[in-house]
Every structure is written in C-alpha cells, then in structure tokens.
Amino acid sequence: MSTRTFKIWRGDLHGGEFHQYDAEVDEGMVVLDVLHRIQALQANDLAIRWNCKAGKCGSCSMELNGRPALACMTRMNTFAPDEVITVQPLKAFPVIKDLTCDVSWNYEQNKRIAPFKPKPRGRDGEHRMYQQDADRVQEFRKCIECFLCQDVCHVVRDRDRKDAFVGPRFMIRLASLEMHPLDDDDRIPEIKKDYGSGMCNITRCCTDICPEHITITDNGIIPLKERVVDRYYDPLARLARLFAGRKVRTKTHTEEQSR
Amino acid sequence: MNVSEIQTFEHDVLVIGAGGAGLRAAIECSARGLNTGVISKSLLGKAHTVMAEGGMAASLGNVDRRDNWKIHFRDTMRGGKFLNQWRMAELHAKQAPERVRELEEWGAVFDRTPEGLISQRNFGGHRYPRLAHVGDRTGLELIRTLQDHGVHQGIHFHMECTALRLLVDGGRIAGVAGYWRDTGRFVLFRTSAVIMATGGGGKAWNVTSNSWEYTGDGAALAYEAGAELMDLEFTQFHPTGMVWPPSVRGTLVTEGVRGDGGILLNSKGERFMFDYIPKRFASETADTVIEADKWPDDPSARRPPELLTRDVVARSIRAEVQAGRGSPHGGVFLDIASRRPADSIKRKLPSMYHQFKELAEVDITTTPMEVGPTLHYFMGGIRVDADTQQTNVPGLFACGECAAGLHGANRLGGNSLSDLIVFGRLAGVGVEEYLSAMSANPRADDTQVTAAFREATDILNRETGENPYLLHEALQEVMSTNVGIVRTGEELQTAVEQLEELEVRAQNLKAPGTSQYNPGWHEALSVKSLLIVGEAVARAAYLREESRGAHTRLDFEGERDECGRFNIVTKKGPGGEMQVEKVQRPDPPKELAAIANATLEELEGGQVQ
Numbered sequence: 001m002s003t004r005t006f007k008i009w010r011g012d013l014h015g016g017e018f019h020q021y022d023a024e025v026d027e028g029m030v031v032l033d034v035l036h037r038i039q040a041l042q043a044n045d046l047a048i049r050w051n052c053k054a055g056k057c058g059s060c061s062m063e064l065n066g067r068p069a070l071a072c073m074t075r076m077n078t079f080a081p082d083e084v085i086t087v088q089p090l091k092a093f094p095v096i097k098d099l100t101c102d103v104s105w106n107y108e109q110n111k112r113i114a115p116f117k118p119k120p121r122g123r124d125g126e127h128r129m130y131q132q133d134a135d136r137v138q139e140f141r142k143c144i145e146c147f148l149c150q151d152v153c154h155v156v157r158d159r160d161r162k163d164a165f166v167g168p169r170f171m172i173r174l175a176s177l178e179m180h181p182l183d184d185d186d187r188i189p190e191i192k193k194d195y196g197s198g199m200c201n202i203t204r205c206c207t208d209i210c211p212e213h214i215t216i217t218d219n220g221i222i223p224l225k226e227r228v229v230d231r232y233y234d235p236l237a238r239l240a241r242l243f244a245g246r247k248v249r250t251k252t253h254t255e256e257q258s259r
Numbered sequence: 260m261n262v263s264e265i266q267t268f269e270h271d272v273l274v275i276g277a278g279g280a281g282l283r284a285a286i287e288c289s290a291r292g293l294n295t296g297v298i299s300k301s302l303l304g305k306a307h308t309v310m311a312e313g314g315m316a317a318s319l320g321n322v323d324r325r326d327n328w329k330i331h332f333r334d335t336m337r338g339g340k341f342l343n344q345w346r347m348a349e350l351h352a353k354q355a356p357e358r359v360r361e362l363e364e365w366g367a368v369f370d371r372t373p374e375g376l377i378s379q380r381n382f383g384g385h386r387y388p389r390l391a392h393v394g395d396r397t398g399l400e401l402i403r404t405l406q407d408h409g410v411h412q413g414i415h416f417h418m419e420c421t422a423l424r425l426l427v428d429g430g431r432i433a434g435v436a437g438y439w440r441d442t443g444r445f446v447l448f449r450t451s452a453v454i455m456a457t458g459g460g461g462k463a464w465n466v467t468s469n470s471w472e473y474t475g476d477g478a479a480l481a482y483e484a485g486a487e488l489m490d491l492e493f494t495q496f497h498p499t500g501m502v503w504p505p506s507v508r509g510t511l512v513t514e515g516v517r518g519d520g521g522i523l524l525n526s527k528g529e530r531f532m533f534d535y536i537p538k539r540f541a542s543e544t545a546d547t548v549i550e551a552d553k554w555p556d557d558p559s560a561r562r563p564p565e566l567l568t569r570d571v572v573a574r575s576i577r578a579e580v581q582a583g584r585g586s587p588h589g590g591v592f593l594d595i596a597s598r599r600p601a602d603s604i605k606r607k608l609p610s611m612y613h614q615f616k617e618l619a620e621v622d623i624t625t626t627p628m629e630v631g632p633t634l635h636y637f638m639g640g641i642r643v644d645a646d647t648q649q650t651n652v653p654g655l656f657a658c659g660e661c662a663a664g665l666h667g668a669n670r671l672g673g674n675s676l677s678d679l680i681v682f683g684r685l686a687g688v689g690v691e692e693y694l695s696a697m698s699a700n701p702r703a704d705d706t707q708v709t710a711a712f713r714e715a716t717d718i719l720n721r722e723t724g725e726n727p728y729l730l731h732e733a734l735q736e737v738m739s740t741n742v743g744i745v746r747t748g749e750e751l752q753t754a755v756e757q758l759e760e761l762e763v764r765a766q767n768l769k770a771p772g773t774s775q776y777n778p779g780w781h782e783a784l785s786v787k788s789l790l791i792v793g794e795a796v797a798r799a800a801y802l803r804e805e806s807r808g809a810h811t812r813l814d815f816e817g818e819r820d821e822c823g824r825f826n827i828v829t830k831k832g833p834g835g836e837m838q839v840e841k842v843q844r845p846d847p848p849k850e851l852a853a854i855a856n857a858t859l860e861e862l863e864g865g866q867v868q
Contacts, residue, residue, distance in 0.1 A: 012775070028504020030618070040728035044779030045772030049302070051470045054510045054614055056399065057305045073617050096441050097776040107303060107410075107418075115411045116366030127363055128375035137368050138393065141400060142609075145304055180366065 001026050004076070006038065008046070009088045012097045018086070019043075025076050031085065032060050032071035035099075047098035055211060058146030062099050063088040068148045070211050092150055092157040103147055109166045112194070116177060117185040133181040140176035140220055142212045143169065149206035149216060155199045165196035168206035168216045175220040178227070189252040192228045197221065260712060262705040265447045270296035270415065272452040272690050273435055275422050275477065278306035279398070279679035280659025280686075281456030282405035283358075287687025288454075289412040293694065296448060298420040298437060300472050304406045307458055307470050308679065311398025312513035312610065314380055314390025315676030317355035321376040325863045326387040328352040329854045333862065335674060336855045337539065338384040338568050339638075339667025340808040341823055342490065345847040346645035347665040351674070351681050358680040359391050365408040367400055369393055381518040381555060384568040384671040386543070386859065388555070395513045395608045401676055420446060421784065422476065424711035425453060425484040425655065426703035432484075432654030433703035436711040440781060443774025445712050451700050452690045454648075455481055455657040456683065459637030460792040462785075465735040467634040468500055468511035474785035475792030477661035481641045482791055486650040488829040489663040489842075490639030491792070492799035493809045495670055496744045498572035500633025502590035507618045509633040512593065512611060514672040516628075517565045519607050521595035523576070524627065525584035531591075532564035535575040540567055543859075570669045570809045573632040577744055580631065590631030596624055632744055636675065638666040638809060639799070642828060647689030648682055654693060654701070658686040668808025716774075718783045724769025727783035734761055734789055742797050745811045751801040758794045765790055798839045799827045 004025045007018040021038045032050055039046045050060040053072045060071040065079075065086050079085055093101040121127055149168035150156050156167045166174075174191055177183050191197045206216045214220070230237055231248060241248060251259075274285045277299035288295040299306065318331040332352035336343055363369065363377065369391050370378040379388040393400040410416070419440040426434035435448040460475025461467040478488055499512040517523070525531045530551075536544050544564050545551035551563035565572065576591050586592055595604055601624035605612050608623070615621040615628060641650055641657035643664060648656045659679045666674065718724075741754035765787060770780035804815045805822040825841040832838040847855075854862065 026505060028619070029506045033506040039778060040726075040732075044726065044728065044770060044782075045777040047776035047778060051301055051305045051472065052307070052310050053470065054310065054507070055617065056396070056610065057301075057309045057470075059301065059305050075617070075620075100441070100776055102441075103302070104418075110407070111410045115408060118364050118366075126376055129368070129371055130375050131371040131373075131378075134368050134371055138370075141368055141393070141403065142396065143403075144309070144399065177366075180368070182363075183366070 002081075004034065005084045006034065007084055007086045008038070008098070010046070010098050011095070013095060016095075029076045030072055031064060031074045031076065031087070034076065035071060035087070047096070047100045049100050056144060058144035061090055061146045061148050061151070063090060068151045068209055070146060070148070073211060090147065090151040092153070105162060106145070106147055106150060106167075106169065109170045110173065112166075113170065113173060113177070114185060114187065114190070116180065116183055119182050119184045127182055129181045136219070137176050137180050139214055140172040142214055143172060144212060145169065146211060148209045148211065152205040152209045154201070154203060154205070161199060165199035168200070168221065170195065171197065171200065171224060172214060172216050172220040175224055178224060186249050188227055188231045189249055191224055192232065193252050194254070197224050197228055200225070260709045262447070262708050265445055265708070267447045267449060268296060268415070268417070270294050270448060270450045271694060272296070272454060273298065273448045273450040274454045274456055275435070276306070276456035276458065276659070276661070277303055277416070278308040278456060278458060278659065279401050279405060279676060280683040281306075281454070282402065282409050283680045283683025284454045284456055284658055284686045285414045286405065286409050286412055287684045288690055289414050291687060291691040293691060296415040296417060296450065298417045298422060298435075298448070300419065300421050300440065302418050303416055304402055306402060307472060308398045308402045308676075310468065310470070310511060311401070311676050312395040312511065313382055313515040313518065314392030314397045314673050315355070315359060315401065315680070316382070316385060316389045316671065316673035317359040317391055317677055318352065318389060319356050319359065319377060319379060319391065321372055322379040322388040326389060327862070329862050330386050330859070331355070331389065332851070333855050333857065334385050335665070335671060336667070338669055338671040340669060340818065341667065341855070342807065342826060343667030344645055344664035345851045349851055350645060350685070351665055351678060354681045355677040358677065358684065362401065362404050362680070365404050367404040369400070380515065381562075381566065382672045383514055383517065383566045383572070385673065390518070390673040392515070394606070395515050395610050397676060401679070421781065422480060423715055423784070424707065425480050426707050427484060427652070428701035428703055430485070430653065431701045432652060433701035436708050438715065438774075441776050443777060443780070447708060449703070451697060452654045452656065452694055454686045454690060455641060455655070455661050456659045458660045459640070460789060461634045461637070463734060463738045463789045463793040463796070464634040465732075465739045466500065466509040468497055468509055469634070474788045476785065476788045477657065478640050478795070479788035479791040481650060481652070481655060481657065482795070482829070482831055484652055484655065485831060486652045486655055487642040488640065488795055489642040489826050490667070490799070491637070491795045491829060492803045492827060493638035493666075493668050494634060494796060495569055495636040495638060495809045496573040496632040497635035498569055498576050498632055499593055499630040501619065502586070502629050502631045503588040503619060510614070510618070511633065511635065512628060512630050513608070514569070516593055516595050516608060516611060519595065520598045521565070521593055522563070522598065523565050523572070524592040524594055525579045526586060527584055531579050531584070532567065532572065532575060535571060535578070536564050536567065537571060568669055569672065573744060574811060576630070576632055586629045588629050590629040592627040593630045594627035596626055601625070636660060636670055638668065638670050639663045646685065647692065648686035649689050649693065656686045656689055658682040668810060715784060718768050718770050718780060719772075719774055721767070721769045724767040725764050727768050727770060727779055727786055730761065730764060730768065731782060731786050731789070734758070734786065734793060737761065738793050738796075742793070742800060745813050746800055747813045748801060751797050754797040755794060755801070758790060758797065762790050762794075794837060795829045798837060799829060802827050802839050802841065
C-alpha cells in the first residue's frame, strides 16, 4: 500500500479547478478504484460515470495525465511511483460536472444512421453468412461506445467540426452496415455527404486509442473512403457503368427528396 | 412543492431499465402502437447486459440436429430443480429460437457454423450445443442490436433517469416519480402501465459480478407498491469470478471457458469436479478423465463434470478451498492454456484474454486463471403471470432478471439472454392487452408525488447523518457473511436482525453537496432498495429448510420432497412489515411433466409428444 497524489478537475459548465487528493493505493488497483475510494472517503459528491469495471461498457472514459483512457482498465502500476495523476473529463464534449460530460451528440449521430436493411431469407428460411465475412463486421461491432476515439479525433476535438463529420465511432458503425453481408442498403452517398468521410485525414489517433483494439482507420474508414472514390471519382468505373447501362445512386435520399 | 411545476411526461407505458429485457419490451410496445417511454439509470447501451459473455440458449439445432424445445425445456427444469414455473419454462424453450432469428433480422452478427448458419456452443446443464454467441461478448451484441433497432422505433428514451416511486390510483399503476441524475431535478411520468426491467440486486454482496446499477430497484419499488416477490432465496453464485487482484475480485469469467474445453484444477493439480457429480446428473456426466477428454468430438462420450450446473460447480470450488486445496489467492485454477492452442483461445475468448492480460497481468493462453464463486444472478424477483408478465398490481409488469419464475432454484448459463428477449416481448404483448381493456386512465394524486420527492431531498438537506457509501459497505458485509453461498438458520437470523438495525440507520442518511450529478445522493437512494431486497433474501432463505439449487443450508442438507411443493412469496403486510409465506405449487400439466421426466432417448426419438 502506498499514498498517491491525484489532481482531479472539479466543476461544471460555469468553470472549475483542480483539487488535490491523497489516497491510499493497494496492489492491483486501477485508477477507477482509487477514484471510488476518494469518492467514498473524501468527496462523496465527486461525479464519475462507470458501470461494468471490466472494460466492456465504455462508461468511465476520462483523460488521465492528458491521455484519454478508460479509468477501469488503467492500472496504477502503469504510472511512475511518484507521478501525480491528473484526472479530467473528456475535452471534446461539454462538461456536466467533474468527470462527467454531455455525450448526447453521439447518440444523435447514431440515430441519423439508417437502420440495418436485411436481404430476404433463403428458401430454407435461413440467412447464410460465412465466418470470414462475419469477421470483418464483428471487428467493428466490438465497439463499446466509450467515445475515446471521438475525443482524440482532430476533426471533432480540435476543429470542432461536429457539423461536418460524425467521428470515428460512427464511421465504423457505418462500415459495419456497409460491409454487413446481409445488409441490402446503399449507403455511399450518405457516407460521403451526410457523415463526412472526406473529413478524416488519417492520422490514426483513433486507432491508437481504441481500448478494443479495433483498426478503425485502416479497416473501417479507409475502405469507406475507397468506396466513395470508386463511386464518384473513378473515370473508368463511370465509363464501365455507362456502357453496362448500370445506374448507381450519387445523390443522398435528402437530396433526392428536395429536388 | 407544486406538482404542476414538475417536468411531466405522458406515456401509455413506461419501461424502467434499458438492458436487454427493457429494450425488447419497449420495441414490442412501440410496434403495437403504444406511446412508449424508457428510463435508464445509465446511458443507453451501458446496462449490465453488456457483461453477458457466453451466449443465448435457443434450440435452433444448427450444430446438433437432435436438439429441440423439449430437451431445452427439460434441461431448464432439471437445472432449476423443478421449482421453475412450468409454463414459463415452456414458453421460453418454445419461443427462444424465433427471438434469436429476429435479432439476426435486426442486424446481429452471430458466430457462424461452416454451413453459414448461427453457430451454437456448449454450456453447463445444456444437453446440446445450444448457445448462439459472438465470441465471448454476446451481451454487447444483444444490447447494441436492440439499441440500434430501437432508436428508429419512435421510443422516447430518457437516459440517466432514476425511478423513486411507483404511483398508484385505487391500486392500479398511474405513474412514476423520478429524478434526472445529471441535473438532480425531479420528473414525473404519467402512465397507466409500467414494465420493470431493472435486473437483480447483486450489489448487496461485496464479491459480485454485478455493476453499481444492480441495486434491486425494481423488486423494491414493486414491493412498496404492493407487488409480490418470489423465490428470492435463490441467489446464484457464478462459479468462476476473478479472485486476484482484490480490486477486480468477483468480475465474471465466462462459463464459455469451460464450454470450450477449460478444466478446473485444485492446488494439487487434480480435476476435482469428478468427486462432486450429483446423482441426478450421474448418468449424463463423464466419470473418468479419459471419457471427458473425448468430449465433444466423440458423440458417445458424456459431458465433462466441469459443465455441471453452476450451483454444483460453485459449491465444489468452495469445498476445495475450505479443504485447503485452493489457489494462492483463495480460488481454484481454471485451465484453458493446456487444452487449446493460443490462437483458438484468442479467437473464441477474446475479451477474457484481454481482461486477464490488462487487469491481472495473466496470459490465459499460457497460464491457468485463478477463479472463485461470485454473486451473479437473482433467480427470484417480482412474481408475474407466465403469459402476460403482469404482477398482482394491475398495470405493473416485470421481465428479465427482476422477474421470477423461469429459472426456479438455479439458472442455466445462456438462459438469461434468451429470457430477456422472450419475456421482454411477452411483457409488451401483456401491456397492450391490459391497456386495450382499460376504460378510464388512472390518475395519481399529488400527495404521493410530493412525498416521494420530499423523502429524497431530506437526504441532501439534513445537517449531519450516515455516510451512504459506508452504510452500503456495512450492508454488503452483513450479506456476504451471513447470506453467502452456504447458509445456516442462525446466520440468517443474525442477518435479518443486523439488516433491521441498518434500516434504522438508513433513515438518517446524509449526502453532502447539491443534487446535481451527486453520486453520494444516488448511493443513498439506492441503498434503500438494497436493504429491502437483502432482507427479503435473508427471510426467504430462512424459511426454506432444505438445500436445493443455489440455496444451500448447512443445517438442512439435501432436497426434501415436501419443499419441492411450494415457492416462497414475500410481500409487504398491512402494517408495513415484511410477510414471507410458502405458496403451494399447482400440479404441472401432464404433457409438460411427461417431457420433464422423459429420458433423452425418448425425446430425441420423438416418443414423448
């Protein structure tokens, strides 16, 4: 057992400051354990979101010494023995109180995405899908919606272009639909125009931070960008489609309706 | 306090809880044209359903064609030691396959068989590979599928909102008083029907796989409103929780590890489960290592004893530790490393690999895990009608873990996720029937509303009082010491006495700070639910003088036939006291009794219809 020093941001939308707490730390503890101990003994009203405490629900996202992380999966022995641990809420979203912030923007983005549209079942009443095809989509579906990727995304965090880009989380949600072997919808125009696939400049910060180790950029966003390019910018593909007499959608549903 | 100034929502039905059961219920209500609201203590998609790992049981027969609903029904009844509600077990076994297929229709991506169908894995107590799964994160897949489908169904989601009290009018449900966790403001829901989907009350124990949300709110609020609770003595200790380091003690290690070939060893390296095979399962369980090792590749080999039901395995682990054959940190060893190649472990059990690597610095592909029992699940809960999920309070429904009946004395792994989707849907059907037969809407009077809010604000306004976190710890100490995996009448009486003392102290809880996002205040409010549930468990456990399923009495060994004829029902008496009584079980329908008692050969051959 040792005593460690924490600097925890306390406040709300109107402002706040760092408060210092000294806490006893036992072997094997993670940051969330220490925060709970501080909450129980020194600061009963310290606001923290958490649930499963096993890295499966993505609730306890915060910034530890400036790096976005899950407090439940960050072991105390990953810090130097005398390191002061600074704890702040996610920066990309408005703070509610202390370490909690308003992540409702993410839920609004999810709702904008058109639902899964299944192909008809086979004659035997079953959907057939092979594991190698499922694998690709299952990687994206591991996402626990911790929103750490949203927090580190330059477009969302630094440039605050929430109006133009849904962020990495929802790019892989789109990828999970677009690459779903049973999904029958064409989502490319929306991915380009409504969700802003072009905004991502491939710095891969989201992939680096993902606690589920999803290869967000290379397996999710880049293939979507490629599909957009094939649709809109590949002259050979356009010619081929012209000769084959095959039409593809280039306008979004909203654009079609407003015409 | 003027009630007309309180923020108010009007819904046909309000679902409390947004885990698998709540979401499935809400989807059904909305699909039936009802104005549906959902409140959840957490953000959407964070409910404890995400922690479900192994899978959902449904007799699709994709991996073994011999499987059918009757065998699933029989397994469920036998696992529940014949205390299950027969009709619920029947509905569950019959409807689960259709509910699983429906999830696929809504975008779920289950692991596949080589033929491209939904794959199914072996699990404790299930005769055949029956669990549709996604690696070891099936719960996440379930909740995300329901969430992403649900947000397009016109359901009103109210996130980070807690229910304080059910409001009634002439005994019928008329609304819910609650508060927003983030702002601390009060909110009123006027609704003629409420579906409870709040999960269990594992947080009454200190070693538990449950998250902070599991404070028994649903059972406690229903009890206060006059609903009957049932089977609360049956609290499931999952055999395999993490035991080291202390901060993660209790965190779940999926049964899928054993389903995929993992074995349990004591400190001497012995596969001790062979010493603990109960008579009831002896003819279907391998009795030598050689036979167990042939399973599942050799169809004539019987199942290894590590896959006996959870109550049996948990007690056996406890007995090994008590006999001094435990692991260094007070558990036993769960070994998959020596049984399966590393890449297969990582593929089939990715989140277990991840969890042990990050939290315990153990590589499960090379090293055995240390595991021990952890409080995991409430078989008991709110008593409901099997077909409609309605309680004895008109307009109050319950489904999922907070409802009682399907699992009897012990739940089989994998029967929980299927429970959520089968009975979540049926609750929605039940609500529609109830509302369509109703003439005038009930209306709650203002005094109930203001009383609920005043009780809550008192906690903030008191000058001094009890620290809610420390009171919660004291409660956990009482339950863990006296209402554990094995029990005695004396300990249970002590528990009741100590809980009564804590209830007195809980009248004087104090949360410092304001009402805005104040976890101390939230804790104080949920401790009250835990006290009710804790007392109900202790009293029911005292009354059941036998050992059956998850309930083990050291002073009453073994099952007693006469105890198999009743369930224990708990309700609030006219003077506010807790009443506990034995309620006679009706005779089962002949067809169901025949199936439950048939041999496997008869069911596989279709001789029992």
